[in-house]
Structures are given as structure tokens and as C-alpha cells.
Amino acid sequence: MKEITQIEKNDSTEEKIKQAAREVFTQKGYAATRTRDIAEASGYNLALINYYFRSKEKLFDIVMLEHLQTFVHSILGIVDDPATTLQTKIKILVTHYIDMLIKNPDLPLFILSEIKQDPSMLISKVGVGKMQHKELYIVKQWNEMVAITKKPSINPAHMIMNVVGLTIFPFIGSPLIRNRTGMSVAQFNVLMEERKTLIPIWINAIINAE
Amino acid sequence: MKEITQIEKNDSTEEKIKQAAREVFTQKGYAATRTRDIAEASGYNLALINYYFRSKEKLFDIVMLEHLQTFVHSILGIVDDPATTLQTKIKILVTHYIDMLIKNPDLPLFILSEIKQDPSMLISKVGVGKMQHKELYIVKQWNEMVAITKKPSINPAHMIMNVVGLTIFPFIGSPLIRNRTGMSVAQFNVLMEERKTLIPIWINAIINAE
DNA sequence: GTCTATAGACTGATAGAC
DNA sequence: GTCTATCAGTCTATAGAC
Numbered sequence: 061m062k063e064i065t066q067i068e069k070n071d072s073t074e075e076k077i078k079q080a081a082r083e084v085f086t087q088k089g090y091a092a093t094r095t096r097d098i099a100e101a102s103g104y105n106l107a108l109i110n111y112y113f114r115s116k117e118k119l120f121d122i123v124m125l126e127h128l129q130t131f132v133h134s135i136l137g138i139v140d141d142p143a144t145t146l147q148t149k150i151k152i153l154v155t156h157y158i159d160m161l162i163k164n165p166d167l168p169l170f171i172l173s174e175i176k177q178d179p180s181m182l183i184s185k186v187g188v189g190k191m192q193h194k195e196l197y198i199v200k201q202w203n204e205m206v207a208i209t210k211k212p213s214i215n216p217a218h219m220i221m222n223v224v225g226l227t228i229f230p231f232i233g234s235p236l237i238r239n240r241t242g243m244s245v246a247q248f249n250v251l252m253e254e255r256k257t258l259i260p261i262w263i264n265a266i267i268n269a270e
Numbered sequence: 271m272k273e274i275t276q277i278e279k280n281d282s283t284e285e286k287i288k289q290a291a292r293e294v295f296t297q298k299g300y301a302a303t304r305t306r307d308i309a310e311a312s313g314y315n316l317a318l319i320n321y322y323f324r325s326k327e328k329l330f331d332i333v334m335l336e337h338l339q340t341f342v343h344s345i346l347g348i349v350d351d352p353a354t355t356l357q358t359k360i361k362i363l364v365t366h367y368i369d370m371l372i373k374n375p376d377l378p379l380f381i382l383s384e385i386k387q388d389p390s391m392l393i394s395k396v397g398v399g400k401m402q403h404k405e406l407y408i409v410k411q412w413n414e415m416v417a418i419t420k421k422p423s424i425n426p427a428h429m430i431m432n433v434v435g436l437t438i439f440p441f442i443g444s445p446l447i448r449n450r451t452g453m454s455v456a457q458f459n460v461l462m463e464e465r466k467t468l469i470p471i472w473i474n475a476i477i478n479a480e
Numbered sequence: 481g482t483c484t485a486t487a488g489a490c491t492g493a494t495a496g497a498c
Numbered sequence: 499g500t501c502t503a504t505c506a507g508t509c510t511a512t513a514g515a516c
């Protein structure tokens with residue numbers, strides 16, 4: 061329990077370097093990032109990176125952990141809420157993630173690339189064991205819904221891939237999409253705002269499809 | 271017009287190195303790949319890479335060009351075919367791509383990552399100017415369909431993102447999906463086979479949605 | 481805490497033997 | 499064509515001055 065001055069936390073050298081690292085790592089990935097890039101982006105010298113974070117890898121771990129937390133943040137509160145319907149949960153989730161992705165469009169490609177490079181990272185560097193969807197309320201609601209529907213039930217993994225794919229894929233493909241269509245980032249974001257209301261409608265249509 | 275022995279082309283040293291480069295580059299990306307990795311994977315020495323391909327970057331360009339051609343291959347023949355309906359085109363495209371992605375699951379993440387690193391590559395290293403969808407038959411069919419439907423027409427970019435996202439995203443997220451669900455590659459591929467018939471149905475439902 | 485200078489390891493590329 | 503040996507440049511990390 062040290063006495064820490066919280067007020068100027070965001071102005072501290074350590075925080076500035078971490079912020080610079082976040083930007084460079086997220087944009088270029090671990091392998092393509094040089095510690096010199098981070099130093100330059102932070103406005104400080106190369107040696108300070110090791111002074112504050114010991115190594116490139118340890119700094120990366122911190123950045124990645126914070127990013128994963130951003131991704132999982134407040135999810136539990138949404139999907140385990142008994143007060144909202146299934147459709148409402150989906151709408152809230154899609155809106156929440158599109159808002160977050162408009163602010164951090166590079167996040168999905170960065171995270172998925174690094175996870176692919178080293179999937180064990182999920183358990184070694186980050187403790188992602190909690191999110192085992194044992195008895196989340198959303199699962200209960202899903203099971204109730206498929207019980208009512210007469211249609212042959214498809215694997216729930218399909219629906220998860222659908223919701224996540226419809227929401228996140230445009231951001232992953234954004235560099236290619238914008239290059240081919242000539243869209244600006246602003247124009248692209250307008251489409252993403254539209255998808256906040258469109259995706260829940262589409263998911264509903266998919267659920268009730270032939 | 272040189273005389274080339276086509277028969278043993280696949281057994282040549284040059285081809286073996288290119289094949290090794292394809293595997294390593296696709297799996298690790300340009301920055302994380304070392305020429306020594308390629309040499310080792312090819313079974314030959316490091317010096318031969320420069321003997322046959324002059325540099326790491328030129329070898330990468332060849333691999334990337336072939337990958338992009340794989341992705342665009344035979345697309346024109348499908349989307350510009352006046353003999354098939356819009357629904358049929360979508361079904362053929364989805365089936366074609368899922369088949370290809372089951373064989374090359376790393377391709378989307380690799381291509382999109384490298385394009386993001388350097389979007390100008392699409393025009394400088396590859397001549398991707400032809401695919402301007404000026405008057406493809408599929409566009410004509412799409413316009414006819416939205417003309418018939420009374421509903422307010424959404425941006426066609428949404429539908430492209432939907433088809434591509436539903437098809438490709440599971441492969442991009444595969445490392446994470448399989449890690450969280452404990453699925454094997456074989457189990458994952460069973461789901462992808464299911465999506466060959468499911469995605470066209472879902473797209474239809476989306477088109478006719480509220 | 482912050483800097484310069486540099487060590488030590490690694491990378492892409494090449495020279496030269498065979 | 500294929501190899502070993504090595505160069506020149508760059509990288510991460512650290513030593514040491516201030």
C-alpha cells in the first residue's frame with residue numbers, strides 16, 4: 061500500500077511510455093514494433109523503456125492484458141442480467157462493441173493476430189479461465205428460445221460467430237474495404253453506426269429463418 | 271520464350287523454397303519471419319534464398335501475389351455469369367470460399383494484416399485495378415432485386431460485409447474460438463461445412479428482414 | 481529520472497570454396 | 499547449384515554520466 065499521487069498519473073513518464081507502446085504495438089504488432097519506435101512516439105529516450113518496464117516483452121504483456129480487459133469489460137454485467145430479454149442483450153452488446161471499435165478500430169486484428177501467434181498466451185499471460193459460460197443467464201435464455209422454436213436447432217457456436225462476425229469483421233476488413241470503395245473513415249463509421257440497429261434485426265431474421 | 275521443363279517444376283529447389291516461404295510467411299507474417307526460418311523449412315541453405323529470389327522482400331511479394339490471385343481466382347466467372355440467379359451466385363461463392371479456406375485457414379488473417387500494414391501494396395505490388403465492379407452482372411441483379419422490394423434499400427456495402435464476414439470471420443477467429451470451446455480443427459471444419467448451406471439461407475433472411 | 485554510448489545478439493545479404 | 503563463413507547493419511538491453 062504505497063502512497064501514490066493519482067492526480068498526475070496520466071502525465072507521468074511511465075504512463076506516457078505505456079500509451080505510446082499501446083499505439084505502436086496495436087498498429088504494427090509485436091514483431092514489427094521496435095523499442096525505438098515506442099521511445100520516439102513517447103517523446104522519451106529508448107533507455108527509459110527498460111528502466112520502467114524491464115523489457116519489450118513485459119511492456120507488451122501489459123498492453124495486451126489491458127486490451128483484453130477492454131474487450132471483456134462489462135460483458136458479464138450484460139450477458140448475466142436476468143432483467144433483459146435475449147434480443148435486448150444482443151442489441152446492447154452490438155451497440156457497446158461498435159462504440160468501442162469506432163474508438164479502437166485496430167484492436168480486433170491486433171488481438172486475433174497475436175493470439176494466433178501464441179494461443180497459450182490466453183492462459184499464461186492472462187487468466188481467461190473465468191469466462192467459462194457455465195450458467196450465464198443469456199445461455200439459459202437461449203436454451204429456452206430454441207426449446208420453443210420447432211425448427212431443428214443449429215449449433216450455438218454458429219450464432220456466436222454470426223453476431224461477433226457481423227459486428228467485428230467490418231473493422232478487421234476496413235483497410236481493404238476502404239481501399240476498394242474509396243470510403244473515408246468518417247463514411248465508414250456512418251455505416252458502422254447504422255449496423256448498431258441493423259445487426260440485431262438481422263440476427264433476429266437469422267434465428268427465425270427457414 | 272525459353273524451353274522450360276515443366277514436369278519437375280514442383281520438385282525444383284526454387285519451387286521448394288517458394289513453398290517453404292509460403293508456409294512460414296503465411297503463418298507468422300512478414301515481420302516475424304526470418305530468412306533462416308524459410309531456409310530451414312525448405313531443407314536448403316540460407317544463401318539459396320538470395321540466389322533464387324534476390325531478397326526477402328521480393329520473395330514475399332511473389333508469395334503475396336499468388337495468395338491474392340488465389341483469393342480473386344475465378345470470382346469474375348461467377349459474379350458475371352448471366353445464367354445464374356443472385357441466390358445461386360451467393361451459394362456458389364460461399365461454397366467456393368469455404369472450400370478454399372478449409373485448405374488455407376491462415377490466408378485471411380495473413381492478407382488482411384499485411385494489407386493493413388501497407389495498403390498501397392494493393393496497387394504497387396499487385397495490379398488490383400481491374401476488379402472495379404462497374405457493370406458486373408451480379409450488380410445488375412442486385413439493383414433489380416432492391417427495385418422490386420418495397421423496403422428502404424440499405425447500402426450494398428452492408429450486404430458485401432455480411433456475406434464476406436459470415437464466411438471468412440470464423441477462420442480469422444478460429445484460434446480464439448477453438449481455444450475457448452476446446453474444438454479440434456476437424457470439429458471446426460464440420461461447422462464450416464454446415465455454413466455452406468446455412469449462410470445462403472441466412473443472407474436470404476437478412477435481405478427479406480423487417 | 482533521463483540521457484548518451486555501447487555491449488551483445490541477431491538479421492538480411494554476400495563472398496568465395498567446391 | 500549448394501554450401502560455409504562472414505560482413506555490415508539493426509535490434510534489445512544495459513552501463514554509466516549527469
